[in-house]
């Protein structure tokens with residue numbers, strides 16, 4: 260008996276330049292999973308507008324993100340890479356799922372509470388963000404959703420929404436599993452190791468962006484917050500979060516084992532740690548930056564790749580949205 264290959268879905272917002280948290284927490288996993296599974300990677304522009312976006316910047320960032328994902332190793336021959344708004348079923352699916360999702364489930368979401376706190380007036384779309392995410396995932400009968408740790412609660416909510424639809428209208432959806440790395444699940448800000456590295460924090464020193472120059476990367480890592488101790492060892496102690504974060508970044512960029520890394524830094528100081536981390540990041544990002552500079556000069560080729568991706572995505576999502584509509588009781592438009 261041949262087993263059906265697993266379906267994988269994940270998304271990323273074109274809300275700014277990718278940082279190493281997005282890269283190590285999510286994109287690197289997507290690249291490593293290619294070949295054995297059926298992959299859908301979605302540039303989630305509908306999600307991006309749940310926070311205010313400047314239209315020209317959103318437009319530019321959508322192509323930049325496509326170029327960066329390809330430069331980072333997403334192969335459009337092996338992965339369906341597409342833009343969310345090119346597949347109408349995402350917005351339609353969100354509406355159908357909205358109508359079975361209790362408000363209280365959304366008000367509990369940590370990301371909503373965190374982002375809403377920073378807004379003078381909270382937009383409805385921000386509250387609804389996880390329902391749209393549930394539609395994204397469920398339209399593709401996804402088995403696995405590789406994400407950073409911050410998205411775990413949303414994937415659990417997706418399972419709850421899928422379960423509710425299944426019990427109201429009959430078996431329709433696969434219940435997806437979040438896939439979260441042990442190392443890299445939550446890369447912390449370099450200027451505050453107790454806060455998640457985030458695209459929307461533009462303070463210099465907070466993040467390393469994938470297209471930062473080598474000098475900028477050295478500047479940021481040199482100023483990374485550590486602690487008054489001396490040990491360079493992996494640790495879950497919150498007081499040592501800064502050093503632990505630097506070590507995880509080093510581990511993921513070099514691919515070395517934790518034992519080899521601790522042996523390498525034994526007897527050395529934090530200055531040496533920062534120098535080596537900066538150089539490992541620079542070397543790890545160099546090929547991505549070089550491929551990106553080349554790809555971004557050809558917007559027509561990027562649009563062609565995204566058009567192919569949208570056609571492939573529609574071929575899966577459209578029959579699924581029709582199935583959902585039929586189950587709810589809608590008269591389906593004839594094709």
Ligand code: AQP
Nearest residue numbers: 271272280281284285406407444445446456457458459
């Ligand atoms: N710091 C992080 N460490 C590990 N993984 C992370 N991810 C985000 N930040 C980290 C993962 O990256 C994927 C894409 O994220 P997103 O574009 O959906 O945005 P986000 O989760 O809201 O993250 P950002 O970059 O911090 O954006 P803003 O500032 O706009 O909120 C996801 O799999 C996410 O888990």
